Amino acid sequence: MNDDAELEDGIRTALRRAWAQPPGPAFTERVIDALPQGRDTRRRGRLATLGLAALSVVIVVGAIPAWLAWVAAPVPGPSAAASAGESPAPTAPQTVTAPAASDPVTERLWELVMPRPTGWLVAINGTRDDYSGQDLFAVGSMGTVPVEETCQAGDPWVCTTAWEQSAEIQVRVEHVGSGPRRWGQWGMASRQPPAGAERITIDGIGAQIRVVDGERVPDTEEIVVGAARIIVWDLPSPGSLWTAYRITAVIRGHAARADALERQVRDVVDGIRYAPSFAWDLPADDPAGALQAGLRALREQAARSATMDASCFPNHPGGRREAVIEQTAFLPYELTRPLEVTCSSAIEPTEFRRWKMTLRYDWQAADEHGAGHAELVVLLDKMYGVVGYGGDFFGVDEMPYLRRI
Amino acid sequence: MTDGIALVAAARARDRDAFARLVTLETPEAWRLTYAILRSTVDAEDALQDAFVTAWTRLPDLRDPARWAGWFRRIVVSAAIDHYRRRRRRALASYIRRVEPVPDASVEVELRDAVDEQLASLEPVDRALLTLRYGLDLEMGAVAAALGMPVGTAKSRVHRALQRLRQGRSLGALPEA
Numbered sequence: 001m002n003d004d005a006e007l008e009d010g011i012r013t014a015l016r017r018a019w020a021q022p023p024g025p026a027f028t029e030r031v032i033d034a035l036p037q038g039r040d041t042r043r044r045g046r047l048a049t050l051g052l053a054a055l056s057v058v059i060v061v062g063a064i065p066a067w068l069a070w071v072a073a074p075v076p077g078p079s080a081a082a083s084a085g086e087s088p089a090p091t092a093p094q095t096v097t098a099p100a101a102s103d104p105v106t107e108r109l110w111e112l113v114m115p116r117p118t119g120w121l122v123a124i125n126g127t128r129d130d131y132s133g134q135d136l137f138a139v140g141s142m143g144t145v146p147v148e149e150t151c152q153a154g155d156p157w158v159c160t161t162a163w164e165q166s167a168e169i170q171v172r173v174e175h176v177g178s179g180p181r182r183w184g185q186w187g188m189a190s191r192q193p194p195a196g197a198e199r200i201t202i203d204g205i206g207a208q209i210r211v212v213d214g215e216r217v218p219d220t221e222e223i224v225v226g227a228a229r230i231i232v233w234d235l236p237s238p239g240s241l242w243t244a245y246r247i248t249a250v251i252r253g254h255a256a257r258a259d260a261l262e263r264q265v266r267d268v269v270d271g272i273r274y275a276p277s278f279a280w281d282l283p284a285d286d287p288a289g290a291l292q293a294g295l296r297a298l299r300e301q302a303a304r305s306a307t308m309d310a311s312c313f314p315n316h317p318g319g320r321r322e323a324v325i326e327q328t329a330f331l332p333y334e335l336t337r338p339l340e341v342t343c344s345s346a347i348e349p350t351e352f353r354r355w356k357m358t359l360r361y362d363w364q365a366a367d368e369h370g371a372g373h374a375e376l377v378v379l380l381d382k383m384y385g386v387v388g389y390g391g392d393f394f395g396v397d398e399m400p401y402l403r404r405i
Numbered sequence: 406m407t408d409g410i411a412l413v414a415a416a417r418a419r420d421r422d423a424f425a426r427l428v429t430l431e432t433p434e435a436w437r438l439t440y441a442i443l444r445s446t447v448d449a450e451d452a453l454q455d456a457f458v459t460a461w462t463r464l465p466d467l468r469d470p471a472r473w474a475g476w477f478r479r480i481v482v483s484a485a486i487d488h489y490r491r492r493r494r495r496a497l498a499s500y501i502r503r504v505e506p507v508p509d510a511s512v513e514v515e516l517r518d519a520v521d522e523q524l525a526s527l528e529p530v531d532r533a534l535l536t537l538r539y540g541l542d543l544e545m546g547a548v549a550a551a552l553g554m555p556v557g558t559a560k561s562r563v564h565r566a567l568q569r570l571r572q573g574r575s576l577g578a579l580p581e582a
Contacts, residue, residue, distance in 0.1 A: 007571060008539055014524060015441055015540035022436035023450055028428045031457045032421060110447055239446045 026276070108275065110175050111238055112245060115271040117264060169261045171268070174246045175237075184244040185236040185352040186379060194219060197234075203273050206351030207235045217248060224250045228258050233269050236352055238278045241379055278353045282380055287317050290355040291347040294380045298329060298359075307334040307405060312343035313359050320344040329359055329376050330396055332405040339363060339401055355380040361399065369400040413470035416461070424464075428457055434541065435481045441536035442485040442529045449485070456484035478551040482533050489529045523570045531566040538563055 107116045188206055193199055196218065197208045210218045215227045224230065233247040249265040251258045282290040292315050302308040309327035314320065321343050327335055342362045350356045357378040365371040374395035396402060409430065415423035435456065440449040459480050467476055524532055530552065537548040549559035 004567070007567060011524070011535055011539045011570070015437075015536055022433045023453075025429070027432060027450065027454075028425055031428050031454050032425050034454055034458050035421065035424070035461050036458070 023276075109173050110245070111274055111276065112173070112235070113273045113275045114173075114268060116268060169252070169265060170250045171265060172248045172250075174248070176244050176246050184240055184242045185350070185354065186241045187244070188234070188236060189350050189352065189356060189379060201351070202233075202235055202269065203277070205236065205238075205274065205278050205353070207233060209233050226252050228252055228254075229262065231262065231265065235272070238274050238276055280353050282355055284349070284353070287347045287349075287355070288315075290380060291315065291317050291345055291357060294347070294355065294357040294378060295345070297380075298378070301331075302329065305331060307332065310359070312341070313345045314343070315345070317345060317347045325361075328361065328374075328399070328402065330374075330393055330399075330402070333396060333402050334405055336401045336403055339399075340366075350379065352379075363400065366400075372398045374399045374402075409473065410470045413464075413467070413473040417464045417467060417470065424461055431457075431477060435477070437540060438478070438481050438533070438536055439485040439488075441524075441540055442482070442533050443489055444525060448488055452485045452488035453481065455488065456481045459484060475547060475550050478537075478547070479553060482537075482551050483553075486529050486533065527566055527569065531562060531569075534559060534563050535566055 107114050188208065193208050194210070196212070197210045199206060199208050201207060210232045212218050212230050213228065214230070215223050215225060217224060217230055218232050227250045229251040231249045231251070233245075235245040235247070237243040237245065247269055249262075251261050251265075282293050295310065295313060295315060298310045302310045307327055308329060308331050309325065310329040312321055312323040312325055313329070322340070323343055324338050324340050325335065325343075326338050340363065344360045344362070346358045346360070348356050348358075357380060359376045359378070360373055361375075362373045363369070363371060372395065374393070376393055409427075412423045412427045412430070416427055432453070435453055436449060439452045439456070440446065443449045443452060456477075460477055463480070467473065524535065527535070533552060534548060537543045537551055538545070543551070545556055545560055545563075548563075549556040552559060554562075
């Protein structure tokens with residue numbers, strides 16, 4: 001095959017396999033809901049746009065006084081002491097229903113739909129020092145428009161957006177991902193929680209939280225000068241096994257105020273909903289069907305490889321089968337000679353509404369080797385089409401005659 | 406295709422049920438296109454929704470329902486590229502979206518991931534060109550029409566995009582298969 005044809009094939013393969021699963025019937029409903037009503041849709045659309053623009057202006061005008069009112073509210077702390085009582089809060093125009101300071105505004109950050117209290121500010125980029133005095137909007141003018149973000153390459157790569165209510169509380173939301181699967185559903189499903197972390201559920205899905213008193217952000221080298229308390233939440237991403245959301249809240253207030261601020265930010269995180277929501281990729285009540293689907297995906301993969309074979313695993317959960325195998329389900333490994341094993345299949349649901357399939361080889365002691373076992377653990381995920389799974393290997397180093405290619 | 410034409414004609418007559426069926430029918434291919442350009446499921450969904458709403462709004466202008474496929478494809482590409490530009494304007498720093506690596510260490514997958522990385526570095530218009538040409542296997546005429554450019558321009562852009570991928574490969578970014 002010449003270079004051009006090979007490159008074109010590479011492009012075809014890359015494009016087709018990188019395509020995520022198209023959205024389902026819910027997307028059609030969403031589109032139909034979004035269609036303008038009526039026959040003369042274009043004219044109405046333009047009028048609607050004009051109306052929306054006018055409404056936006058009114059809301060912004062209304063929201064600024066609401067925001068000013070919130071900022072001027074007498075709260076403990078140096079900035080509040082300077083402003084309280086000096087300038088009465090402006091009243092919002094009667095024709096406008098500006099959001100009250102306590103009413104949350106729904107904000108979408110990537111796949112997270114968050115109730116953000118009005119009065120919180122949106123920071124477009126970087127740290128407080130970077131954006132101080134610029135790129136700030138009163139909440140209420142943002143509606144459900146996605147918050148701005150900035151991304152940095154690396155491992156993990158990180159996209160960040162930041163909110164803050166005042167100098168006393170800052171909230172940063174990061175979308176984090178990496179190749180080695182340290183993050184996201186896979187990291188949470190296959191590893192114990194880090195020290196000090198507590199497993200919780202948000203929108204019914206597994207997540208974890210860490211609370212520390214002091215200036216060091218858990219799990220990082222980051223120091224936040226003046227922080228009294230730092231809370232970190234890790235949430236999985238619905239559409240991915242290896243990306244996650246990390247929400248970091250820094251609280252600087254006095255003790256009594258800190259508790260109130262912590263409650264406020266906890267309410268925000270507790271109120272998070274996923275969009276799209278987590279859904280079972282394979283039927284929730286059919287472990288046998290899920291196992292068969294997982295094995296089918298694995299065997300399709302094996303059919304394209306000269307050194308992969310997954311045929312010995314039983315198709316029913318809890319099944320065991322003795323076999324002499326010439327290749328394994330591990331890639332990129334090959335067996336240099338046949339091995340007598342017992343193959344077993346197991347499957348269980350995870351707290352992320354996916355199935356976790358465990359395929360295990362057990363072997364007895366023989367002249368040349370001791371007894372042992374090795375496992376392929378797979379989170380079933382139809383997002384990846386033909387490949388159909390994401391997994392990890394355990395015990396491959398001990399498996400007799402197994403050699404990495 | 407006759408069914409498709411009938412659906413387009415019905416949707417043009419403001420039949421929302423027909424349009425809903427059209428949305429279901431067109432979503433897989435249109436989704437691949439927006440996803441390849443934007444490389445983010447969330448953004449691809451938003452862009453695709455915009456494309457369908459635009460199509461619904463402009464449908465009365467489509468005189469011949471048989472021309473729906475090319476007409477709609479052009480709307481989809483345009484919506485995705487607009488979305489990309491809006492997103493880029495939002496970002497003050499470089500904007501990076503990575504496609505999830507598939508956890509498989511076979512050479513085939515390494516090659517695919519390497520090509521994928523290279524594709525990610527292209528301009529969205531070039532990604533759209535390559536997606537239409539190689540992902541959806543369209544003729545150059547249809548590719549050019551979807552992007553609203555002359556066939557000659559589309560051909561030379563595809564050629565340049567391939568050259569860039571090839572250069573990346575010669576620098577070692579793409580492994581040999």
